[in-house]
Amino acid sequence: MAKILIVDDEPVILSLTAQILSQKYDVVTATSGADALKLYGREKPDLILTDLLMPEMSGFELYEILKQNYSITIPVVFMTGKDGDEVEARGFASGASDFIRKPFRPEVLLQRVENILNTVDKIKDLMEEACTDRLTGFLNKGAVTDKLTDICKMNDGILMVIDLDSFKLVNDLYGHEAGDSILKAFADILRSTTRSSDVLGRIGGDEFVLFCVSTTEISIISSISKRLNSQISKRAKEILGDDMNIPLGASIGAVIVPNSGTDFQDLFNDADHALYTVKQNGKHGFAIHEKRDSYVRSEVSLADLHALNMIFEERNLGSGAYFIGQEAFTQVYRFFLRYIKTYKETAYMLLLTLSPTNNLTFFPMAADLFGDTLSQSLRKSDIMVRIRQNQYLFLLPHVSQESFPALVERMLSNWKKLEESENVEIAQESEFINHETEEGYSRRADD
Template sequence: MKKIMVVDDEKISLMMTSHILSSAYETLSASSGAEAIEIYKKEKPDMILSDLRMPGMSGYELQQTLQKEFEETIPFMFMTADTDEETESKGFENGAMDFIRKPFRADVLLKRVGNILQTVEKIQGLKKAAVMDPMTGLLNKASAEREISGLCKSARGALLMMDLDSFKLVNDIYGHAMGDKILIRFAEILRAVVRPIDVIGRLGGDEFIAFCQNVSEEIVIEKKSRFINKYIMEAAREFMGEDMNIPLGASIGCVFVPDEGVDFSMLHEKADKALYAVKQRGKHGYLLYTDLSADSVKDEKQNTDLANLIKVLGERNKGRGAFVLPFERFQTAYQFLSRLNINYQKEICLLLFSIKEKEHAVIPVEDALDEFIEVLGLSLRQSDLVTKNGKNQCLVILPETSVQNVAVVKERIMKKWEEADSSAMFDIKIESGKME
């Protein structure tokens, strides 16, 4: 049951309002702003209904104090006997979600409170959808990398790159529905092996990432690896039968932070290199980046066996749709294609998407951009390239696409975007050009 805290220095008004709300909600009562703060610390109500004018601390001051102390948006509704429209306007400027004038009818109060709580639930749902991977419930790629990047700069711990061994065989033999069940169970296993203070996300396909805070010993990584590999095989036999013979397991590459640096891109590359080494050494295990000998790193760089070089250079677990790159790598690809175009004169088009929030947007533009990039990844070809440009723009390269066909591509993208949760809250401006 939702908790509503009623704050009013007038005892009769406080009792009557609490009585009305108690028919549908659990109510908490406070007769002053100071008392309300203490109750909020202990109970964390879902909403606060406060009288506007109170001695000592006004409703405005209570709202500002709570939001400053707890650094979160708290749903507030003010009660007042004032008829001055300026009072109401000031309340909304301070972040109130609604106003109700005394005296009020019971049914009107219940309706307005219900509307606020429904709005809050919708906002929370939209925020969650923007950062979560819909299949596994873990953080999505953009959100996980953003959070872990911040932790790498400020915390000690272990950065883990993980993927499932032989997962493709599950899809090929048992179908994608079974593959999805395995991915969901794998996510549950990963949740069980990390703590609430750790960050874990799905990068896409069967690739996952985690940052385990204050972990700096190999024995911890070894235990996690054994746990993961034991239970993913148990899950495989549970879902596919005891006679299942796919060598399913997990490979883990680990790098300790800040021992190996604090830059996320560099740490990601090192952990990925350790992960690749696990794959080469038989899978189903872990490897610390520090355990890669100088000779093996040197051999990897100087490997002249073409077959091995192709493995090293190739993209592991190619995903569907466009190739999403960091801006620096995108710039290198652009420069290469520009050179290539001098000799072969292929039509290469570019699209620049700019995202602008509308007045009723309830999520940051950065989260909307991440969601839009996921839409691009699903709407474009594997040969198309995508990158972020700042907080609200993304750039697309469309190789071998004529100017005439760009309109079709735009229409496909925008149609897919209209299905996204955030689309109604943001405007998209599109500019197009041709590589000369």
């Protein structure tokens, strides 16, 4: 129920107005501007209905003092028994929401007050919508920045920047709709972990900010970190299925306010620096940036073997060859050379170069199709990389010289079934690698 503060020095008018409005609202009354000032801070009304002409302090003067002392934003309605455009013009110029002339009819008074409060509610809803992140219900980046800029200047507390670890893999493997579900779940966990007085905001796709008001206990950070990291993986399995093995968790960078300062942007940068420390040291933990010596104190979850497997293992292991980039291929190739020489194994390097026989327009598309087709024709243990638009390099482990020709023929058989193969010529270069030869030998063949 909305609360209305009525101010009038005439007892009869004050009593009558209170009687009318008390039918629908919580009513507080004052017989002077001075009494109204005392009541305003304590009662926090939703609307002020004040007589305009009162001894000692007029309605205009009361409104000006409220604006200066309280930065008042609630609607103020003036009551007056005088006619005149000048009075109304002055009132509206000062920011008044409406004028009501005395004597008034009860139904008119009720309707005008209701209209004003309804308008205020609509404005509040629009402002809240403009300040709210629709997915999580938290403040959006602009709104939380404005709010924390003021809060950090006036309150002790802990500012935390929180990142949802490995979230990108959810979008990549399960799609953006599933990603949104994970973000909502993470927001729910974060909301249930914090107090209603704390300030929460979403400042990026998977990045959040939290200000815990009136506490500087480091144990709070540790407690929040442990809960987030223990709960998000469980919720993710409920949403995505028990076979979900993405290492989801939370990394937190924190600063203590005002120990580390009171400027929000500086504090945020320090917390973000601490977050980076967590990210570089295994994730799933927290770090605190201490301004006095730029020292970062951290607590990162110790990784066990299972956690490391989750981080490093290949996602969505499909059929066919391991198709990787050139930089990764370099590292894999160097490892294979070591492996072959140590365990006396064999392998083949195969370079296939494509050239168009005609119809240059469709050649780039045919070259793409060639790579996709051969990838699916190979074993999971085979590795391939695209060197140029028309060149593919393959590393084929555990292949002998005797079996190599048949392997190549099998690789190309599916491609030769496609219509596009008729317009593409393939040149081969191959090199046999074993533990006895440093350089191996190569041979060139055209297909």
